[in-house]
Amino acid sequence: MGAGHAHVLYRDRSSPVHRLPPEVKITAMVVFTVAVVATPREAFWAFGGHAILITLVAALARIGPGWLATRALIEVPFVVFAFALPFLGSGDRVHWLGLELSVDGLYGGWNILAKGTLGVLASLVLAGTTTPRDLLLGLDRLRCPQIVTQIATFMLRYLDVLVGEARRMRIARVSRGDDPRFLWQLRGFAAGIGALFLRAFERGERVYLAMVARGYQGRMPDVRRGAGAAGLRHWLAAATVPLAATGVATAAAVLG
Amino acid sequence: MDTLAMHISNGIINGPVAAVFAAFALAVLALCVVRGRQDLDERLAPMAGLVAAFIFAVQMLNFPIFTGAVSGHLLGGALATMLVGPWVGTLCVAVVLIVQALVFGDGGVAMLGLNITNMAVIGTAVAYPLVALLLRLLPRTVSGLAATAVVASVVSVLAAAMGFVVQYWLGGTTDLGSGLVGLAGTMAGVHLLIGVGEGLITATTVVTVAKVRPDLVYALRGRRIVTPDTPQVPAAGGAR
Numbered sequence: 317m318g319a320g321h322a323h324v325l326y327r328d329r330s331s332p333v334h335r336l337p338p339e340v341k342i343t344a345m346v347v348f349t350v351a352v353v354a355t356p357r358e359a360f361w362a363f364g365g366h367a368i369l370i371t372l373v374a375a376l377a378r379i380g381p382g383w384l385a386t387r388a389l390i391e392v393p394f395v396v397f398a399f400a401l402p403f404l405g406s407g408d409r410v411h412w413l414g415l416e417l418s419v420d421g422l423y424g425g426w427n428i429l430a431k432g433t434l435g436v437l438a439s440l441v442l443a444g445t446t447t448p449r450d451l452l453l454g455l456d457r458l459r460c461p462q463i464v465t466q467i468a469t470f471m472l473r474y475l476d477v478l479v480g481e482a483r484r485m486r487i488a489r490v491s492r493g494d495d496p497r498f499l500w501q502l503r504g505f506a507a508g509i510g511a512l513f514l515r516a517f518e519r520g521e522r523v524y525l526a527m528v529a530r531g532y533q534g535r536m537p538d539v540r541r542g543a544g545a546a547g548l549r550h551w552l553a554a555a556t557v558p559l560a561a562t563g564v565a566t567a568a569a570v571l572g
Numbered sequence: 573m574d575t576l577a578m579h580i581s582n583g584i585i586n587g588p589v590a591a592v593f594a595a596f597a598l599a600v601l602a603l604c605v606v607r608g609r610q611d612l613d614e615r616l617a618p619m620a621g622l623v624a625a626f627i628f629a630v631q632m633l634n635f636p637i638f639t640g641a642v643s644g645h646l647l648g649g650a651l652a653t654m655l656v657g658p659w660v661g662t663l664c665v666a667v668v669l670i671v672q673a674l675v676f677g678d679g680g681v682a683m684l685g686l687n688i689t690n691m692a693v694i695g696t697a698v699a700y701p702l703v704a705l706l707l708r709l710l711p712r713t714v715s716g717l718a719a720t721a722v723v724a725s726v727v728s729v730l731a732a733a734m735g736f737v738v739q740y741w742l743g744g745t746t747d748l749g750s751g752l753v754g755l756a757g758t759m760a761g762v763h764l765l766i767g768v769g770e771g772l773i774t775a776t777t778v779v780t781v782a783k784v785r786p787d788l789v790y791a792l793r794g795r796r797i798v799t800p801d802t803p804q805v806p807a808a809g810g811a812r
Contacts, residue, residue: 451674463612471668475625
């Protein structure tokens with residue numbers, strides 16, 4: 317269970333990016349994404365600059381372009397849908413579409429495509445260099461309320477159980493002739509889900525009570541709390557990427 | 573396909589509107605943290621985690637509607653409200669969205685405020701009063717509980733979809749003009765189907781839990797459901 321779904325994206329390497337404390341990486345990633353989104357869409361060169369930044373970080377983290385590309389492909393439907401959104405919403409399709417494609421629609425599509433892809437790549441670099449456990453530790457150090465990190469901790473813990481259990485139940489159903497494709501088969505799916513939920517809960521509750529009995533008070537004991545926390549050096553090192561992105565975004569806004 | 577509409581990715585809504593909704597979502601989440609702390613006892617803590625994991629997992633297992641061309645997933649607002657209450661429920665859905673954005677790039681990080689507003693805040697805020705009202709009006713039976721779950725799910729999913737339409741109207745990066753009405757129609761149609769699917773899943777899950785462990789269903793606190801057909805079995809975990 318430990319090597320389950322939640323860890324699928326982590327690339328176990330040794331690199332300067334991997335060694336950075338998680339809170340630094342989360343902050344850098346969020347600031348970078350905001351800078352990308354704030355970049356005016358007409359400045360094509362600026363997005364090239366952002367892409368170079370991401371590529372540099374990925375190379376430094378020894379994450380291959382192939383892995384990044386395949387993982388980013390999973391998100392392609394999202395981008396495609398975003399791309400199709402202007403067309404889906406149009407009332408008078410053909411005419412309006414012809415006009416729109418010339419200016420605003422193309423810019424809009426480009427905007428969504430570029431910013432969406434850069435955002436996904438930034439998330440992938442973060443996920444590829446940080447284990448989910450470290451992510452939670454980082455959120456905790458960023459003064460995220462304890463109730464939120466607690467829910468998130470249990471969520472990641474129970475996720476593997478749920479996903480594995482659901483997969484087994486699905487295989488069991490399919491091998492008995494179920495073809496979960498149409499609306500009327502939702503009932504079997506849903507009935508299975510009720511049982512799945514209850515089973516997972518009863519297991520989870522026992523684990524929780526055992527944790528409480530051993531002194532758990534809503535926060536995981538963190539042996540590395542003092543040792544692994546970010547120093548000024550880490551913040552400065554990680555700040556280079558979002559600062560560069562902010563610079564690019566500002567330049568693009570000023571220069572047009 | 574619907575996933576995409578609900579998980580707004582970077583660049584669909586412009587920056588200022590995203591910032592306003594981020595501030596709004598943050599304020600609501602802060603309130604939920606304060607109120608949720610009072611709710612979160614030793615029974616609710618693992619339940620909240622499991623509800624979050626459940627929503628996370630079910631959001632990935634898209635249920636295909638028209639042979640895969642249109643697929644949707646549970647938003648979870650109604651389920652979370654019924655099982656862990658509005659405050660913790662909102663936090664559960666928000667945690668799912670935050671982790672999805674950070675780890676999977678599902679929904680842009682800069683758009684988190686919008687996504688949280690739609691699915692976590694609107695989804696639960698609409699579902700909770702409905703659940704409270706319906707449980708008062710309908711007979712306290714399994715079917716009454718199931719009907720409550722279905723209605724709350726459908727309405728909350730539709731409300732969340734309309735939240736997106738409003739946000740797009742305020743700050744969509746591509747001007748749709750009159751196409752906005754079409755967008756609203758498409759969203760409403762697709763989400764009506766999704767809402768029904770979600771309603772079935774929510775109803776079955778809540779009813780299953782309510783039959784075996786009524787103490788775990790937040791919406792049933794202080795109430796009992798009458799189950800004439802099922803003999804009373806000692807609850808797992810003993811009497812509480």
